[in-house]
Amino acid sequence: MAQSVQNILERLLKRLTLRSALGEAEQRCILELPGRTIRVSPGYDVVRIGERVTHSCIVVDGMLGRFGQNVAAQRQVTALYLPGDMANLYSVVVPEARSALQACVPTTILQIPHAALREAAANFPAIAEAFWRECVIDAAVLSEWVLNVGRRNALSRAAHLICEMACRFEAAGIGSRTSFPFSLTQERLGDVLALTSVHVNRTLKVLRDDRIADVTQRGTVIHDWAKLVHVAEFDPDYLQLRSKTNGHGVRAALEPIRLSS
Amino acid sequence: MAQSVQNILERLLKRLTLRSALGEAEQRCILELPGRTIRVSPGYDVVRIGERVTHSCIVVDGMLGRFGQNVAAQRQVTALYLPGDMANLYSVVVPEARSALQACVPTTILQIPHAALREAAANFPAIAEAFWRECVIDAAVLSEWVLNVGRRNALSRAAHLICEMACRFEAAGIGSRTSFPFSLTQERLGDVLALTSVHVNRTLKVLRDDRIADVTQRGTVIHDWAKLVHVAEFDPDYLQLRSKTNGHGVRAALEPIRLSS
DNA sequence: CGATTGTTTGACGGGTCTCAAACTAAGTGG
DNA sequence: CCACTTAGTTTGAGACCCGTCAAACAATCG
Helix, strand or coil, X not given: CCCCHHHHHHHHHHHHHHHCCCCHHHHHHHHCCCCEEEEECCCXXXXXXXXXXXXXXXXXXXXXXXXXXXXXXXXXXXXXXXXXXXXXXXXHCCCECCCEEEECCCEEEEEEEHHHHHHHHHHCHHHHHHHHHHHHHHHHHHHHHHHHHHHCCHHHHHHHHHHHHHHHHHHCCCCXXXXXXXXXXXXXXXXXXXXXXXXXXXXXXXXXXXXXXXXECCEEEECCHHHHHHHHCCCHHHHCCCCCCCCCHHHHHHHHHHHHC | CCCCHHHHHHHHHHHHHHHCCCCHHHHHHHHCCCCEEEEECCCCEEECCCCECCEEEEEEECCEEEEEECCCCCEEEEEEECXXXXXXXXXXXXXXXXXXXXECCCXXXXXXXXXXXXXXXXXXXXXHHHHHHHHHHHHHHHHHHHHHHHHCCXXXXXXXXXXXXXXXXXXXXXXXXXXXXXXXXXXHHHHHHCCCHHHHHHHHHHHHHCCCEEEECCEEEECCHHHHHHHHCCCHHHHCCCCCCCCCHHHHHHHHHHHHC
């Protein structure tokens, strides 16, 4: 709980190097980013719509959700951010917030000034590229979510969310693939899944009765991963969580920018 | 129709400078990008899922759609690209395609090698930032689409799509706000709106009968913009189509990267 | 122990899907 | 110029998934 800023930045660095190759100087630059941690309660708006954002934040502990809203005051979560995630890295290049960022549970965040992130990106093109890549992967996850909401029914959609959370919690080093501290009220789950809380309840009941997974206030436990994946039509590739910086993939692709800077 | 590569790059440059400040050298760099145009028929896959992409493409004429697919072979369009748009700029940093890119109508595209785009980004940090920003805005549009699919009914959803297309066609300089060449088969519209073609038909009929808008094979005509916007709950801000590079906004934000490179 | 927040369950209604068939438009070849 | 084909649009009937409304139940905290 009481993690030092240093620990958090190491976790961020681990996340970045999973997908982008960073040299020693660049890694040091990331670890030396300035920032201050704040702790917020569930429902607290870290960013409000229309606000001009000056800091990006890393989730240290807890969970943040990105929200859109229609006139009927129905909310729709468009992204969930776990410990180690840069929740609004994109605000560095588009500082006018078009969606809110809200704590889903008691949450600690580390706020890093845009100026520091820009300076890091300016000094190290590989960092600029890593930031760009993180934003693109964020969009890929969002893209999968459109497919989810548009083309899967409530059961499959809920199962898909659980699969995604399982993979992301595991990658973040929190809990295991089959048991992790993912717990939202059914109301908030409805905001994520585009369902009413009543239907969320019925859907979770099916997953429970079929002995596939339990999603409760005390966390999530998966009893039958294979069946869950099947119901969800889940393919984890889009999360880009498997390291690629050791093969010839990303590293090779990076070279042109590296060489000419 | 027979536009020169030069014309297309000028259109691209116009798009970029709408949202990012680029100096003279940077503008010249964009205009000197190499590429070749190809013409494809509706249904042609410019990019297939799983493919390793080596070129990004700009839409010259026609329209491209980005597709995801679930196991039931239901397709979901996650983005539409109009003339002047960089359809898969993101592939520069994530070359493994996670979704297909398909021509929706007869389409001409300009393919630009990743290497050239990387070199431009490496030589000019402002170009790297502009590319990053375009990807982030793409994601913002996607984010609005999640809200659309998740929280609006068929009528409102269709109206929202028409509003978005109206603004984007206008910004691209094609047709007018109330009359523009947006025409897809109702089957493809269903792929975009996450509806069956039958229900697309019924929905368009309501818009037609209420004298709000006509979407036909010969294009789209809007009869009552105010009513359409109201039905759609449309707010164009998320498209980021109004120039901001003349105020102190983006230009000021750019300075840190400019200065230290 | 009451207040509050969240979960669970039931009955009913409506928006969208499915299946099916008729209709229209455009192109092709005899 | 006219059958014929093909792709797309339009309309109807019935079914199903999920939303709405309502109320009981459970858990947590002062």
